[in-house]
Amino acid sequence: MSRRCELTGKAVLTGNKVSHSNHKTRRTFRPNLLQVSLISEALGRSVRLKVSANALRSVEHRGGLDAFLAKASELELSQNARDLKRKIAKAGSAEPQQAAAS
Template structure:
């Protein structure tokens, strides 16, 4: 399991810890990933994703998982999230036709 957010693509960053005496030691800054179950209103089912805490706030701010995925770029999404976005788009198109 990689240390990468499935919705925003946020991953591990590297940098230096700088002491008071200005000594630099390399370190890894890990994203704050949490396992969450989000519900898709259009698909009427729950989806388990591993997302960062910041992405979780963004999902709530945009009005839910469906609205977040509609605006998200495919390059940032994981394969699982891309398939979910495609399923939501298909369901919306079918509902618009009927």
């Protein structure tokens, strides 16, 4: 399993640890990843995703998983999140048709 956020694409970065004497040693900067269950209102179920703490704040700020995925670019999403975005869009377009038929 890779160390990459499924929603924002944040991944491991590398850089230098610089000591007081200016010696440089290679190190890694890892994203703060969490395994969370987010609820999709359009699908009516919860979805388990591996997201960064920053992405979790963004999801809350935008008003939930459905709203976040609607605005998100497909390039930064994981394959699992892309499939989820398509399912949510399909479920969202099916709702108005059902309401019109009633």
